[in-house]
Amino acid sequence: MRGCERGRADRGFVTAESAVVLPVLVMFAAALVWGLLVVAAQIQCVDAARTGARAAAREDPADAVVEVARGAAPRGAKVTVSREETQVRVVVVAKPPVLRGLPFEVREEAVASVEGGR
Template identity: 55%
Template sequence: MPSSEGGGDRGSVTAEAATVLPVLALFTMALVWALMATAAHIQCVDAARAGARAVARSEPRAQAVAAARSAAPDGARVAVDRTGDLWRVRVEAPSPGPGPLRLTLRAEAAALAEDTVGVTP
């Protein structure tokens, strides 16, 4: 025979689940977004390194930019500059996600120009 005590708790599990499930879904979506943004940032770092290696080997600037763009996420901007003995490659790309979650991801790599190796001032 069921007891009349505790009868007020019958719907509490359903109410708690209805409250917690949207929070868990939002948390899961935030984790997925963070993983996608991290992966895109790693691509930017790899792209900057690839571009810096290419331009340091005295490859034409266009080929270095193409090497960086091939490793970069979609929509990335690549800039190649020389400052003294160093070539610098900067890669900027928007992070994946909806409007307010979009960040600009940036990475920069520098490499010593080969034409300066072994040259004494």
């Protein structure tokens, strides 16, 4: 009989433990999803910077380079193009999606030599 009484007394602990663990698991899953979105934004910035650098190396107009880079970048990204003597530099900066209120940015930079070697 004692075993039966102990089993009934422990029933409430499972509910209490679930009430504590479940929100932690939800927060952990949300953090994982946000982390994946940040990584995806970083990869998009890498692609956008490389695409822009290739276009700038072909000596496309600066407006066209920015448009090409913005097309591959995450929404709302800032694209900067600078030209030096024999190189072009494209910088793409974006805020990760979902938690835009955080002071966190992903940034990527690509440098390419100008074709024709001016």
